[in-house]
Amino acid sequence: MNKIISFLLIVIMLASCSEYQKAIKSEDLAFKNKIANEMYDKGKYAKALRIYEQIVPAYRGKPNAERLFYMFSMAYYNTKQYYLAGYQFESFASNYPRSEKREEAAFLSAECFYRLSPKYSLDQTDTDKALTKLQSFIDTYPNSEYLPKANEYVKELREKLEKKAFEIAKQYYTISDYRLEYNAAMTALDNFIADYPGTPFKEEALFLKFSTAYKLAINSVQNKKEDRLILAKTAYNSFTKFKSDSQFKDKADQMLATIDKELQQFSK
Structure with missing residues:
Protein backbone atom coordinates (compact mmCIF):
# COMPACT_ATOMS: atom_id res chain seq x y z
CA MET A 1 0.00 0.00 0.00
CA LEU A 161 19.85 56.37 13.60
CA GLU A 162 20.31 57.65 17.14
CA LYS A 163 22.75 54.84 17.90
CA LYS A 164 24.77 55.61 14.79
CA ALA A 165 24.86 59.34 15.65
CA PHE A 166 25.85 58.50 19.22
CA GLU A 167 28.62 56.15 18.13
CA ILE A 168 30.02 58.87 15.85
CA ALA A 169 30.00 61.39 18.71
CA LYS A 170 31.50 58.77 21.02
CA GLN A 171 34.27 58.16 18.50
CA TYR A 172 35.27 61.82 18.78
CA TYR A 173 35.49 61.30 22.53
CA THR A 174 37.57 58.13 22.13
CA ILE A 175 40.18 59.73 19.87
CA SER A 176 40.30 63.02 21.78
CA ASP A 177 42.92 61.68 24.20
CA TYR A 178 45.25 60.76 21.36
CA ARG A 179 44.84 63.96 19.38
CA LEU A 180 44.02 66.28 22.30
CA GLU A 181 40.97 67.41 20.32
CA TYR A 182 38.67 67.89 23.28
CA ASN A 183 36.79 70.81 21.75
CA ALA A 184 35.81 68.69 18.74
CA ALA A 185 34.54 65.96 21.05
CA MET A 186 32.58 68.50 23.11
CA THR A 187 30.96 69.90 19.96
CA ALA A 188 30.05 66.44 18.67
CA LEU A 189 28.45 65.45 21.99
CA ASP A 190 26.64 68.79 22.31
CA ASN A 191 25.22 68.36 18.79
CA PHE A 192 24.08 64.82 19.53
CA ILE A 193 22.30 65.85 22.74
CA ALA A 194 20.63 68.77 20.96
CA ASP A 195 19.56 66.67 17.97
CA TYR A 196 18.22 63.76 20.05
CA PRO A 197 16.87 65.19 23.33
CA GLY A 198 14.83 62.08 24.13
CA THR A 199 17.47 59.55 23.20
CA PRO A 200 18.12 56.51 25.46
CA PHE A 201 21.83 57.36 25.09
CA LYS A 202 21.48 60.74 26.77
CA GLU A 203 22.81 59.58 30.14
CA GLU A 204 26.06 58.31 28.66
CA ALA A 205 26.32 61.26 26.29
CA LEU A 206 26.07 63.73 29.21
CA PHE A 207 28.67 61.78 31.15
CA LEU A 208 31.03 61.76 28.17
CA LYS A 209 30.51 65.49 27.74
CA PHE A 210 31.44 66.02 31.39
CA SER A 211 34.42 63.69 31.06
CA THR A 212 35.59 65.58 27.97
CA ALA A 213 35.20 68.94 29.74
CA TYR A 214 37.13 67.53 32.69
CA LYS A 215 40.03 66.37 30.50
CA LEU A 216 40.07 69.69 28.65
CA ALA A 217 40.27 71.58 31.95
CA ILE A 218 42.90 69.37 33.57
CA ASN A 219 45.12 69.55 30.47
CA SER A 220 44.69 73.31 29.94
CA VAL A 221 47.34 75.95 30.16
CA GLN A 222 47.19 77.91 33.41
CA ASN A 223 45.55 81.07 32.07
CA LYS A 224 42.57 79.05 30.71
CA LYS A 225 42.34 76.47 33.44
CA GLU A 226 39.97 78.16 35.90
CA ASP A 227 37.30 78.93 33.31
CA ARG A 228 37.49 75.42 31.96
CA LEU A 229 37.28 73.85 35.41
CA ILE A 230 34.12 75.87 36.05
CA LEU A 231 32.76 74.76 32.66
CA ALA A 232 33.47 71.14 33.59
CA LYS A 233 31.66 71.58 36.88
CA THR A 234 28.65 72.93 35.00
CA ALA A 235 28.73 69.83 32.79
CA TYR A 236 28.79 67.68 35.93
CA ASN A 237 25.72 69.45 37.27
CA SER A 238 23.84 68.90 34.00
CA PHE A 239 24.76 65.23 34.06
CA THR A 240 23.67 64.60 37.68
CA LYS A 241 20.53 66.68 37.26
CA PHE A 242 19.48 64.42 34.40
CA LYS A 243 20.19 61.20 36.33
CA SER A 244 21.35 61.47 39.93
CA ASP A 245 21.72 57.70 40.33
CA SER A 246 23.62 57.14 37.09
CA GLN A 247 25.83 54.12 36.62
CA PHE A 248 28.63 56.61 35.91
CA LYS A 249 28.04 58.60 39.13
CA ASP A 250 30.96 57.22 41.19
CA LYS A 251 33.46 57.95 38.44
CA ALA A 252 31.98 61.41 37.89
CA ASP A 253 32.23 62.18 41.63
CA GLN A 254 35.91 61.27 41.61
CA MET A 255 36.52 63.69 38.75
CA LEU A 256 34.49 66.37 40.52
CA ALA A 257 36.69 66.01 43.61
CA THR A 258 39.74 66.63 41.43
CA ILE A 259 38.06 69.69 39.87
CA ASP A 260 37.30 71.16 43.31
CA LYS A 261 40.86 70.54 44.44
CA GLU A 262 42.24 72.24 41.32
CA LEU A 263 39.91 75.22 41.78
CA GLN A 264 41.31 75.84 45.26
CA GLN A 265 44.47 77.31 43.80
CA PHE A 266 42.42 80.10 42.20
CA SER A 267 40.65 81.08 45.43
CA LYS A 268 43.82 82.11 47.24
Missing part, protein backbone atom coordinates in the same frame (compact mmCIF):
# COMPACT_ATOMS: atom_id res chain seq x y z
CA ASN A 2 2.80 2.39 0.97
CA LYS A 3 4.58 1.64 -2.31
CA ILE A 4 1.45 2.55 -4.26
CA ILE A 5 1.06 5.84 -2.40
CA SER A 6 4.74 6.67 -2.97
CA PHE A 7 4.38 5.85 -6.65
CA LEU A 8 1.31 8.08 -6.98
CA LEU A 9 3.11 10.95 -5.26
CA ILE A 10 6.03 10.62 -7.66
CA VAL A 11 3.66 10.62 -10.62
CA ILE A 12 1.92 13.76 -9.31
CA MET A 13 5.27 15.50 -8.74
CA LEU A 14 6.49 14.64 -12.22
CA ALA A 15 3.23 15.84 -13.73
CA SER A 16 3.53 19.07 -11.79
CA CYS A 17 7.09 19.58 -12.98
CA SER A 18 6.02 18.77 -16.52
CA GLU A 19 3.22 21.34 -16.36
CA TYR A 20 5.63 23.93 -15.00
CA GLN A 21 8.13 23.32 -17.80
CA LYS A 22 5.32 23.55 -20.36
CA ALA A 23 4.22 26.87 -18.87
CA ILE A 24 7.76 28.26 -19.07
CA LYS A 25 7.93 27.48 -22.79
CA SER A 26 4.28 28.18 -23.64
CA GLU A 27 3.00 31.28 -25.46
CA ASP A 28 -0.44 30.89 -23.87
CA LEU A 29 -0.71 33.70 -21.32
CA ALA A 30 -3.77 32.25 -19.58
CA PHE A 31 -2.08 28.86 -19.16
CA LYS A 32 1.11 30.48 -17.86
CA ASN A 33 -0.89 32.56 -15.40
CA LYS A 34 -2.78 29.49 -14.19
CA ILE A 35 0.40 27.50 -13.53
CA ALA A 36 2.11 30.47 -11.90
CA ASN A 37 -0.83 30.83 -9.52
CA GLU A 38 -0.71 27.12 -8.72
CA MET A 39 3.01 27.39 -7.94
CA TYR A 40 2.30 30.42 -5.74
CA ASP A 41 -0.48 28.63 -3.84
CA LYS A 42 1.91 25.76 -3.14
CA GLY A 43 4.47 28.17 -1.70
CA LYS A 44 6.84 27.71 -4.63
CA TYR A 45 7.34 31.45 -4.96
CA ALA A 46 10.56 31.38 -6.97
CA LYS A 47 8.95 29.21 -9.65
CA ALA A 48 5.81 31.33 -9.68
CA LEU A 49 7.94 34.44 -9.99
CA ARG A 50 9.80 33.08 -12.99
CA ILE A 51 6.50 32.75 -14.89
CA TYR A 52 5.05 36.03 -13.58
CA GLU A 53 8.10 37.87 -14.90
CA GLN A 54 7.35 36.44 -18.34
CA ILE A 55 3.71 37.49 -18.48
CA VAL A 56 3.59 40.74 -16.51
CA PRO A 57 4.66 42.97 -19.44
CA ALA A 58 1.68 41.73 -21.47
CA TYR A 59 -0.79 42.57 -18.68
CA ARG A 60 0.67 45.92 -17.68
CA GLY A 61 -1.94 48.67 -17.72
CA LYS A 62 -4.88 46.29 -17.92
CA PRO A 63 -7.50 46.75 -15.15
CA ASN A 64 -8.28 43.02 -14.98
CA ALA A 65 -4.69 42.22 -13.95
CA GLU A 66 -5.03 43.41 -10.35
CA ARG A 67 -4.73 39.94 -8.80
CA LEU A 68 -1.76 39.10 -11.02
CA PHE A 69 0.19 42.20 -9.98
CA TYR A 70 -0.61 41.65 -6.31
CA MET A 71 0.67 38.06 -6.43
CA PHE A 72 3.66 39.18 -8.50
CA SER A 73 4.56 41.68 -5.77
CA MET A 74 4.01 39.09 -3.05
CA ALA A 75 6.22 36.60 -4.87
CA TYR A 76 9.09 39.09 -4.74
CA TYR A 77 8.31 39.71 -1.07
CA ASN A 78 8.20 36.01 -0.19
CA THR A 79 11.53 35.42 -1.93
CA LYS A 80 13.00 38.32 0.10
CA GLN A 81 13.76 40.45 -2.94
CA TYR A 82 12.78 43.56 -1.03
CA TYR A 83 13.99 46.24 -3.43
CA LEU A 84 11.87 44.78 -6.23
CA ALA A 85 8.97 43.96 -3.93
CA GLY A 86 8.92 47.50 -2.54
CA TYR A 87 8.81 48.96 -6.01
CA GLN A 88 6.06 46.59 -7.17
CA PHE A 89 3.88 47.18 -4.10
CA GLU A 90 4.24 50.93 -4.54
CA SER A 91 3.32 50.59 -8.21
CA PHE A 92 0.33 48.39 -7.31
CA ALA A 93 -0.99 50.93 -4.78
CA SER A 94 -0.66 53.67 -7.37
CA ASN A 95 -2.20 51.77 -10.28
CA TYR A 96 -5.11 50.25 -8.31
CA PRO A 97 -6.31 53.04 -5.98
CA ARG A 98 -9.68 51.34 -5.43
CA SER A 99 -8.28 47.91 -4.69
CA GLU A 100 -9.08 46.33 -1.33
CA LYS A 101 -5.38 45.37 -1.25
CA ARG A 102 -4.16 48.96 -1.70
CA GLU A 103 -3.63 49.68 2.01
CA GLU A 104 -1.81 46.40 2.54
CA ALA A 105 0.36 47.03 -0.52
CA ALA A 106 1.24 50.53 0.73
CA PHE A 107 2.26 49.10 4.09
CA LEU A 108 4.28 46.25 2.58
CA SER A 109 6.07 48.68 0.29
CA ALA A 110 7.19 50.65 3.35
CA GLU A 111 8.01 47.45 5.22
CA CYS A 112 10.31 46.33 2.39
CA PHE A 113 12.48 49.40 2.95
CA TYR A 114 12.42 48.68 6.68
CA ARG A 115 13.77 45.21 5.95
CA LEU A 116 16.50 46.70 3.75
CA SER A 117 17.72 48.93 6.57
CA PRO A 118 21.24 47.72 7.49
CA LYS A 119 22.87 47.54 10.92
CA TYR A 120 23.57 50.93 12.47
CA SER A 121 27.29 50.97 11.65
CA LEU A 122 26.65 50.97 7.88
CA ASP A 123 25.31 53.66 5.53
CA GLN A 124 21.75 54.54 6.57
CA THR A 125 20.32 55.71 3.23
CA ASP A 126 17.80 52.86 3.18
CA THR A 127 16.87 53.62 6.79
CA ASP A 128 16.04 57.20 5.84
CA LYS A 129 13.97 55.94 2.90
CA ALA A 130 12.15 53.50 5.14
CA LEU A 131 11.28 56.23 7.63
CA THR A 132 9.95 58.44 4.83
CA LYS A 133 7.82 55.60 3.42
CA LEU A 134 6.51 54.56 6.83
CA GLN A 135 5.64 58.12 7.81
CA SER A 136 3.82 58.58 4.52
CA PHE A 137 1.83 55.41 5.20
CA ILE A 138 0.99 56.55 8.76
CA ASP A 139 -0.17 59.93 7.47
CA THR A 140 -2.27 58.37 4.70
CA TYR A 141 -3.81 55.59 6.81
CA PRO A 142 -4.04 56.90 10.39
CA ASN A 143 -6.64 54.25 11.30
CA SER A 144 -4.98 51.32 9.60
CA GLU A 145 -4.77 47.89 11.20
CA TYR A 146 -1.08 48.02 10.28
CA LEU A 147 -0.52 51.24 12.26
CA PRO A 148 0.91 49.58 15.44
CA LYS A 149 3.45 47.67 13.36
CA ALA A 150 4.33 50.78 11.34
CA ASN A 151 4.89 52.77 14.53
CA GLU A 152 7.01 49.94 15.92
CA TYR A 153 9.18 50.02 12.79
CA VAL A 154 9.54 53.81 12.98
CA LYS A 155 10.65 53.61 16.62
CA GLU A 156 13.20 50.91 15.83
CA LEU A 157 14.63 52.79 12.85
CA ARG A 158 14.88 56.07 14.73
CA GLU A 159 16.73 54.34 17.55
CA LYS A 160 19.10 52.90 14.97
Whole structure:
Protein backbone atom coordinates (compact mmCIF):
# COMPACT_ATOMS: atom_id res chain seq x y z
CA MET A 1 0.00 0.00 0.00
CA ASN A 2 2.80 2.39 0.97
CA LYS A 3 4.58 1.64 -2.31
CA ILE A 4 1.45 2.55 -4.26
CA ILE A 5 1.06 5.84 -2.40
CA SER A 6 4.74 6.67 -2.97
CA PHE A 7 4.38 5.85 -6.65
CA LEU A 8 1.31 8.08 -6.98
CA LEU A 9 3.11 10.95 -5.26
CA ILE A 10 6.03 10.62 -7.66
CA VAL A 11 3.66 10.62 -10.62
CA ILE A 12 1.92 13.76 -9.31
CA MET A 13 5.27 15.50 -8.74
CA LEU A 14 6.49 14.64 -12.22
CA ALA A 15 3.23 15.84 -13.73
CA SER A 16 3.53 19.07 -11.79
CA CYS A 17 7.09 19.58 -12.98
CA SER A 18 6.02 18.77 -16.52
CA GLU A 19 3.22 21.34 -16.36
CA TYR A 20 5.63 23.93 -15.00
CA GLN A 21 8.13 23.32 -17.80
CA LYS A 22 5.32 23.55 -20.36
CA ALA A 23 4.22 26.87 -18.87
CA ILE A 24 7.76 28.26 -19.07
CA LYS A 25 7.93 27.48 -22.79
CA SER A 26 4.28 28.18 -23.64
CA GLU A 27 3.00 31.28 -25.46
CA ASP A 28 -0.44 30.89 -23.87
CA LEU A 29 -0.71 33.70 -21.32
CA ALA A 30 -3.77 32.25 -19.58
CA PHE A 31 -2.08 28.86 -19.16
CA LYS A 32 1.11 30.48 -17.86
CA ASN A 33 -0.89 32.56 -15.40
CA LYS A 34 -2.78 29.49 -14.19
CA ILE A 35 0.40 27.50 -13.53
CA ALA A 36 2.11 30.47 -11.90
CA ASN A 37 -0.83 30.83 -9.52
CA GLU A 38 -0.71 27.12 -8.72
CA MET A 39 3.01 27.39 -7.94
CA TYR A 40 2.30 30.42 -5.74
CA ASP A 41 -0.48 28.63 -3.84
CA LYS A 42 1.91 25.76 -3.14
CA GLY A 43 4.47 28.17 -1.70
CA LYS A 44 6.84 27.71 -4.63
CA TYR A 45 7.34 31.45 -4.96
CA ALA A 46 10.56 31.38 -6.97
CA LYS A 47 8.95 29.21 -9.65
CA ALA A 48 5.81 31.33 -9.68
CA LEU A 49 7.94 34.44 -9.99
CA ARG A 50 9.80 33.08 -12.99
CA ILE A 51 6.50 32.75 -14.89
CA TYR A 52 5.05 36.03 -13.58
CA GLU A 53 8.10 37.87 -14.90
CA GLN A 54 7.35 36.44 -18.34
CA ILE A 55 3.71 37.49 -18.48
CA VAL A 56 3.59 40.74 -16.51
CA PRO A 57 4.66 42.97 -19.44
CA ALA A 58 1.68 41.73 -21.47
CA TYR A 59 -0.79 42.57 -18.68
CA ARG A 60 0.67 45.92 -17.68
CA GLY A 61 -1.94 48.67 -17.72
CA LYS A 62 -4.88 46.29 -17.92
CA PRO A 63 -7.50 46.75 -15.15
CA ASN A 64 -8.28 43.02 -14.98
CA ALA A 65 -4.69 42.22 -13.95
CA GLU A 66 -5.03 43.41 -10.35
CA ARG A 67 -4.73 39.94 -8.80
CA LEU A 68 -1.76 39.10 -11.02
CA PHE A 69 0.19 42.20 -9.98
CA TYR A 70 -0.61 41.65 -6.31
CA MET A 71 0.67 38.06 -6.43
CA PHE A 72 3.66 39.18 -8.50
CA SER A 73 4.56 41.68 -5.77
CA MET A 74 4.01 39.09 -3.05
CA ALA A 75 6.22 36.60 -4.87
CA TYR A 76 9.09 39.09 -4.74
CA TYR A 77 8.31 39.71 -1.07
CA ASN A 78 8.20 36.01 -0.19
CA THR A 79 11.53 35.42 -1.93
CA LYS A 80 13.00 38.32 0.10
CA GLN A 81 13.76 40.45 -2.94
CA TYR A 82 12.78 43.56 -1.03
CA TYR A 83 13.99 46.24 -3.43
CA LEU A 84 11.87 44.78 -6.23
CA ALA A 85 8.97 43.96 -3.93
CA GLY A 86 8.92 47.50 -2.54
CA TYR A 87 8.81 48.96 -6.01
CA GLN A 88 6.06 46.59 -7.17
CA PHE A 89 3.88 47.18 -4.10
CA GLU A 90 4.24 50.93 -4.54
CA SER A 91 3.32 50.59 -8.21
CA PHE A 92 0.33 48.39 -7.31
CA ALA A 93 -0.99 50.93 -4.78
CA SER A 94 -0.66 53.67 -7.37
CA ASN A 95 -2.20 51.77 -10.28
CA TYR A 96 -5.11 50.25 -8.31
CA PRO A 97 -6.31 53.04 -5.98
CA ARG A 98 -9.68 51.34 -5.43
CA SER A 99 -8.28 47.91 -4.69
CA GLU A 100 -9.08 46.33 -1.33
CA LYS A 101 -5.38 45.37 -1.25
CA ARG A 102 -4.16 48.96 -1.70
CA GLU A 103 -3.63 49.68 2.01
CA GLU A 104 -1.81 46.40 2.54
CA ALA A 105 0.36 47.03 -0.52
CA ALA A 106 1.24 50.53 0.73
CA PHE A 107 2.26 49.10 4.09
CA LEU A 108 4.28 46.25 2.58
CA SER A 109 6.07 48.68 0.29
CA ALA A 110 7.19 50.65 3.35
CA GLU A 111 8.01 47.45 5.22
CA CYS A 112 10.31 46.33 2.39
CA PHE A 113 12.48 49.40 2.95
CA TYR A 114 12.42 48.68 6.68
CA ARG A 115 13.77 45.21 5.95
CA LEU A 116 16.50 46.70 3.75
CA SER A 117 17.72 48.93 6.57
CA PRO A 118 21.24 47.72 7.49
CA LYS A 119 22.87 47.54 10.92
CA TYR A 120 23.57 50.93 12.47
CA SER A 121 27.29 50.97 11.65
CA LEU A 122 26.65 50.97 7.88
CA ASP A 123 25.31 53.66 5.53
CA GLN A 124 21.75 54.54 6.57
CA THR A 125 20.32 55.71 3.23
CA ASP A 126 17.80 52.86 3.18
CA THR A 127 16.87 53.62 6.79
CA ASP A 128 16.04 57.20 5.84
CA LYS A 129 13.97 55.94 2.90
CA ALA A 130 12.15 53.50 5.14
CA LEU A 131 11.28 56.23 7.63
CA THR A 132 9.95 58.44 4.83
CA LYS A 133 7.82 55.60 3.42
CA LEU A 134 6.51 54.56 6.83
CA GLN A 135 5.64 58.12 7.81
CA SER A 136 3.82 58.58 4.52
CA PHE A 137 1.83 55.41 5.20
CA ILE A 138 0.99 56.55 8.76
CA ASP A 139 -0.17 59.93 7.47
CA THR A 140 -2.27 58.37 4.70
CA TYR A 141 -3.81 55.59 6.81
CA PRO A 142 -4.04 56.90 10.39
CA ASN A 143 -6.64 54.25 11.30
CA SER A 144 -4.98 51.32 9.60
CA GLU A 145 -4.77 47.89 11.20
CA TYR A 146 -1.08 48.02 10.28
CA LEU A 147 -0.52 51.24 12.26
CA PRO A 148 0.91 49.58 15.44
CA LYS A 149 3.45 47.67 13.36
CA ALA A 150 4.33 50.78 11.34
CA ASN A 151 4.89 52.77 14.53
CA GLU A 152 7.01 49.94 15.92
CA TYR A 153 9.18 50.02 12.79
CA VAL A 154 9.54 53.81 12.98
CA LYS A 155 10.65 53.61 16.62
CA GLU A 156 13.20 50.91 15.83
CA LEU A 157 14.63 52.79 12.85
CA ARG A 158 14.88 56.07 14.73
CA GLU A 159 16.73 54.34 17.55
CA LYS A 160 19.10 52.90 14.97
CA LEU A 161 19.85 56.37 13.60
CA GLU A 162 20.31 57.65 17.14
CA LYS A 163 22.75 54.84 17.90
CA LYS A 164 24.77 55.61 14.79
CA ALA A 165 24.86 59.34 15.65
CA PHE A 166 25.85 58.50 19.22
CA GLU A 167 28.62 56.15 18.13
CA ILE A 168 30.02 58.87 15.85
CA ALA A 169 30.00 61.39 18.71
CA LYS A 170 31.50 58.77 21.02
CA GLN A 171 34.27 58.16 18.50
CA TYR A 172 35.27 61.82 18.78
CA TYR A 173 35.49 61.30 22.53
CA THR A 174 37.57 58.13 22.13
CA ILE A 175 40.18 59.73 19.87
CA SER A 176 40.30 63.02 21.78
CA ASP A 177 42.92 61.68 24.20
CA TYR A 178 45.25 60.76 21.36
CA ARG A 179 44.84 63.96 19.38
CA LEU A 180 44.02 66.28 22.30
CA GLU A 181 40.97 67.41 20.32
CA TYR A 182 38.67 67.89 23.28
CA ASN A 183 36.79 70.81 21.75
CA ALA A 184 35.81 68.69 18.74
CA ALA A 185 34.54 65.96 21.05
CA MET A 186 32.58 68.50 23.11
CA THR A 187 30.96 69.90 19.96
CA ALA A 188 30.05 66.44 18.67
CA LEU A 189 28.45 65.45 21.99
CA ASP A 190 26.64 68.79 22.31
CA ASN A 191 25.22 68.36 18.79
CA PHE A 192 24.08 64.82 19.53
CA ILE A 193 22.30 65.85 22.74
CA ALA A 194 20.63 68.77 20.96
CA ASP A 195 19.56 66.67 17.97
CA TYR A 196 18.22 63.76 20.05
CA PRO A 197 16.87 65.19 23.33
CA GLY A 198 14.83 62.08 24.13
CA THR A 199 17.47 59.55 23.20
CA PRO A 200 18.12 56.51 25.46
CA PHE A 201 21.83 57.36 25.09
CA LYS A 202 21.48 60.74 26.77
CA GLU A 203 22.81 59.58 30.14
CA GLU A 204 26.06 58.31 28.66
CA ALA A 205 26.32 61.26 26.29
CA LEU A 206 26.07 63.73 29.21
CA PHE A 207 28.67 61.78 31.15
CA LEU A 208 31.03 61.76 28.17
CA LYS A 209 30.51 65.49 27.74
CA PHE A 210 31.44 66.02 31.39
CA SER A 211 34.42 63.69 31.06
CA THR A 212 35.59 65.58 27.97
CA ALA A 213 35.20 68.94 29.74
CA TYR A 214 37.13 67.53 32.69
CA LYS A 215 40.03 66.37 30.50
CA LEU A 216 40.07 69.69 28.65
CA ALA A 217 40.27 71.58 31.95
CA ILE A 218 42.90 69.37 33.57
CA ASN A 219 45.12 69.55 30.47
CA SER A 220 44.69 73.31 29.94
CA VAL A 221 47.34 75.95 30.16
CA GLN A 222 47.19 77.91 33.41
CA ASN A 223 45.55 81.07 32.07
CA LYS A 224 42.57 79.05 30.71
CA LYS A 225 42.34 76.47 33.44
CA GLU A 226 39.97 78.16 35.90
CA ASP A 227 37.30 78.93 33.31
CA ARG A 228 37.49 75.42 31.96
CA LEU A 229 37.28 73.85 35.41
CA ILE A 230 34.12 75.87 36.05
CA LEU A 231 32.76 74.76 32.66
CA ALA A 232 33.47 71.14 33.59
CA LYS A 233 31.66 71.58 36.88
CA THR A 234 28.65 72.93 35.00
CA ALA A 235 28.73 69.83 32.79
CA TYR A 236 28.79 67.68 35.93
CA ASN A 237 25.72 69.45 37.27
CA SER A 238 23.84 68.90 34.00
CA PHE A 239 24.76 65.23 34.06
CA THR A 240 23.67 64.60 37.68
CA LYS A 241 20.53 66.68 37.26
CA PHE A 242 19.48 64.42 34.40
CA LYS A 243 20.19 61.20 36.33
CA SER A 244 21.35 61.47 39.93
CA ASP A 245 21.72 57.70 40.33
CA SER A 246 23.62 57.14 37.09
CA GLN A 247 25.83 54.12 36.62
CA PHE A 248 28.63 56.61 35.91
CA LYS A 249 28.04 58.60 39.13
CA ASP A 250 30.96 57.22 41.19
CA LYS A 251 33.46 57.95 38.44
CA ALA A 252 31.98 61.41 37.89
CA ASP A 253 32.23 62.18 41.63
CA GLN A 254 35.91 61.27 41.61
CA MET A 255 36.52 63.69 38.75
CA LEU A 256 34.49 66.37 40.52
CA ALA A 257 36.69 66.01 43.61
CA THR A 258 39.74 66.63 41.43
CA ILE A 259 38.06 69.69 39.87
CA ASP A 260 37.30 71.16 43.31
CA LYS A 261 40.86 70.54 44.44
CA GLU A 262 42.24 72.24 41.32
CA LEU A 263 39.91 75.22 41.78
CA GLN A 264 41.31 75.84 45.26
CA GLN A 265 44.47 77.31 43.80
CA PHE A 266 42.42 80.10 42.20
CA SER A 267 40.65 81.08 45.43
CA LYS A 268 43.82 82.11 47.24
